[in-house]
Amino acid sequence: MKAEDRILSKRYARGYLDLAGRSFSAREEAAAASAVKDLAAVRAAIDGAMRALLHPLVGYSEKDGILSRLLTGELGRSRAAVFTRLLIREHRFHLLDAVIEDCGALYDLHAGITPASAVSGHPLDEAELRRISGALSAASGRKVRLTGAVSEKAVGGVEIRMGDLLIDATVKGRLERLKRLVLAD
Numbered sequence: 001m002k003a004e005d006r007i008l009s010k011r012y013a014r015g016y017l018d019l020a021g022r023s024f025s026a027r028e029e030a031a032a033a034s035a036v037k038d039l040a041a042v043r044a045a046i047d048g049a050m051r052a053l054l055h056p057l058v059g060y061s062e063k064d065g066i067l068s069r070l071l072t073g074e075l076g077r078s079r080a081a082v083f084t085r086l087l088i089r090e091h092r093f094h095l096l097d098a099v100i101e102d103c104g105a106l107y108d109l110h111a112g113i114t115p116a117s118a119v120s121g122h123p124l125d126e127a128e129l130r131r132i133s134g135a136l137s138a139a140s141g142r143k144v145r146l147t148g149a150v151s152e153k154a155v156g157g158v159e160i161r162m163g164d165l166l167i168d169a170t171v172k173g174r175l176e177r178l179k180r181l182v183l184a185d
Contacts, residue, residue: 001098009095013102016083019110036103038080043100046070046084053093063088113143115140116162121155121170129179136162 001009010131017032049066052058064085071081087093108115117126118132133146145163151159156171168174 005095005098006185008092009098010102012087012095013106016071016079017106018104019106032107032110035079036100036107038075038078039083039100039103041075042071042078042080042084045075049154053088060089063093092128109179111143113145114140116144116146116160117149118146118156118158118160119149119151120158121150121152123150124158128184132158136160166177 010175015176017035018030019032045068046053049070052066055065063175066185067085067088069080071078071084075081084096085091087096087099105115107113118129123131129146129148133144136144136146140162153172154170157169157173159170159173160167
């Protein structure tokens with residue numbers, strides 16, 4: 001993504017969430033979470049029509065018709081649907097995925113949530129993710145949103161990344177640390 005598109009997506013995300021200068025009360029936190037969820041729901045609903053919605057030769061009225069057919073009920077009348085139409089009208093629809101990502105990051109920032117990931121050789125169940133998330137929250141003093149991923153590189157353990165912090169509790173990581181200790185002597 002071009003640098004100016006990255007800047008624009010952040011600006012659109014700030015405008016959509018409208019969090020400037022606000023402290024996060026429980027009510028505002030719930031409203032912002034709902035706004036992010038609605039925008040993701042709009043994106044999921046229009047997934048099959050992305051090619052047409054991104055095509056430069058398809059006019060705004062045709063794209064608006066596509067949105068009207070795909071976004072029904074409450075979702076069609078939501079602020080997220082209006083925002084999506086704005087992106088289309090302003091020829092910025094290609095930024096939608098980046099805006100959704102930036103909205104999530106802004107929400108996390110305002111809610112005091114630190115994103116983290118846990119990579120292991122096998123899928124972690126919900127109990128394991130909760131236990132790791134609780135330990136990270138206790139150690140950092142912040143709320144942690146932990147996502148799990150599977151990678152064949154993480155054999156026999158888990159690798160946790162939270163911001164700049166990397167906790168390598170894999171067998172490979174332990175062997176590398178042992179190797180450095182042995183070679184240092």
